[in-house]
Amino acid sequence: MFAALIVLLAACGGPAKKSNSERNLAADISLKLENIAEGLHSPVAATFSPEGLMLVCEQTGQIRVLENNKLIDKPFLNLESKLVKISGAYDERGLLGIALHPDYAINKKFYVYYSAPSTEKGFDHQSVIAEYKVSTDPMLADAASERILLTIQQPESNHNGGDLKFGPDGYLYIGVGDGGGAGDRHGEKGNGQNLNTLLGKILRIDVNTDQSYGIPNDNPFVGKGAKPEIWAYGLRNPWRFSFDKNSRQLFVADVGQNKFEEVNIIEKGGNYGWKIMEASHCFDPEENCKTEGLILPIAEYEHEEGISITGGFVYRGKELTRLTDKYIFADWTGPVFYLEKKGESWIRGTVSLAAKPSGDLKILSFVQDNNAELYVLTNQEVGPKDIKGAVYKLINP
Numbered sequence: 001m002f003a004a005l006i007v008l009l010a011a012c013g014g015p016a017k018k019s020n021s022e023r024n025l026a027a028d029i030s031l032k033l034e035n036i037a038e039g040l041h042s043p044v045a046a047t048f049s050p051e052g053l054m055l056v057c058e059q060t061g062q063i064r065v066l067e068n069n070k071l072i073d074k075p076f077l078n079l080e081s082k083l084v085k086i087s088g089a090y091d092e093r094g095l096l097g098i099a100l101h102p103d104y105a106i107n108k109k110f111y112v113y114y115s116a117p118s119t120e121k122g123f124d125h126q127s128v129i130a131e132y133k134v135s136t137d138p139m140l141a142d143a144a145s146e147r148i149l150l151t152i153q154q155p156e157s158n159h160n161g162g163d164l165k166f167g168p169d170g171y172l173y174i175g176v177g178d179g180g181g182a183g184d185r186h187g188e189k190g191n192g193q194n195l196n197t198l199l200g201k202i203l204r205i206d207v208n209t210d211q212s213y214g215i216p217n218d219n220p221f222v223g224k225g226a227k228p229e230i231w232a233y234g235l236r237n238p239w240r241f242s243f244d245k246n247s248r249q250l251f252v253a254d255v256g257q258n259k260f261e262e263v264n265i266i267e268k269g270g271n272y273g274w275k276i277m278e279a280s281h282c283f284d285p286e287e288n289c290k291t292e293g294l295i296l297p298i299a300e301y302e303h304e305e306g307i308s309i310t311g312g313f314v315y316r317g318k319e320l321t322r323l324t325d326k327y328i329f330a331d332w333t334g335p336v337f338y339l340e341k342k343g344e345s346w347i348r349g350t351v352s353l354a355a356k357p358s359g360d361l362k363i364l365s366f367v368q369d370n371n372a373e374l375y376v377l378t379n380q381e382v383g384p385k386d387i388k389g390a391v392y393k394l395i396n397p
Helices: none
Strands: 003-006 022-025 029-040 043-048 054-058 062-067 095-100 109-116 125-134 141-154 164-166 172-176 201-205 230-233 238-243 250-254 260-266 299-302 309-314 327-331 336-342 345-354 362-368 374-379 389-395
Touching: 029 054, 029 062, 029 374, 043 095, 043 362, 043 374, 043 389, 054 095, 054 389, 062 095, 109 141, 109 164, 125 172, 164 238, 172 238, 238 309, 238 362, 250 309, 260 309, 260 327, 299 345, 309 362, 327 362
Parallel strands: 029 345, 095 164
Antiparallel strands: 003 022, 029 389, 043 054, 054 062, 095 109, 109 125, 125 141, 164 172, 172 201, 201 230, 238 250, 250 260, 260 299, 309 327, 327 336, 336 345, 362 374, 374 389
16 A cells, blocks of 8 residues: 555644645555564563663563563563453553653663552542662562552543653653543543543653652643643543654654544644544534644544554664654554655655564554664454464564
């Protein structure tokens, strides 16, 4: 497939400007999957330590270690006892995210996002963002070191987000879904547009405090009668985000409802439209929605091509020169895409993968190593019910 429908980036502030859709031709790029590890239980997130260890989060609660591409039997950390009971197929709860402190080599701190039983009535579960420390053994975390930073009550089991990344500013960014249920149905205007809830947002907090966490003074809603943790809002289910190592732009993939998947570049205080809009299209109401002040996605695709977007990275490595400057992402159902900026627009192309395993390949997440090379976390099941997860590296064919 060489062509794709592109939606141009709308201007921030004032009326949201819908660009005319245009069909752009972008060359297909062929790559290969190198099998790094198998036998994982729905690997949904990972990161690399300064020593080069790959720490892989299994949705069922264990953090596994890959050392020199070998899966170590003993888990780095086991959080299974802290998780809400996971039902199996299509369950979106579990251990969902991990990030290492920028000074991890010195302070040995890291952060996780997991789904725990709710401490309040009327909620399905709560999302927990917690800090841990590594023990004297770099292959083993100190399970007793947990410090809970933040809990978020979740009304439904789905749309939890779960990604964690430290920005170039040293603050922790957190992706949180709208709380689930179809159509963002909680509250009159839904959670995505409600600035008095953390649901449906990108959050930004300071972990370097004596308190649970601090609020950066330049967060956009400080002192404005809204949740001060909010950095951006109007998101449905941000499934994986990343900072471009060069431009420092924050790319977020937001999972759509009925028709569209989207990629956004996040701006401070930006409103990304959900549930007023699904991608660049009116959702509630379906016609003549009020788009003033909304920021539209830089790209979208329809559900004829996939059903659930998986965010990736702008490629800044040295091995895959054809990917340089391109944003690599995928759909959960298997297709891999890239975005390339041409002038003021973004064109979308397809990445063809050789050496794919037989059967369905669900793409759960991308990982960037210390040299900015890319890995793919996959599953051959629709959820965490069987041990059919794997790690692949993207290499030249």
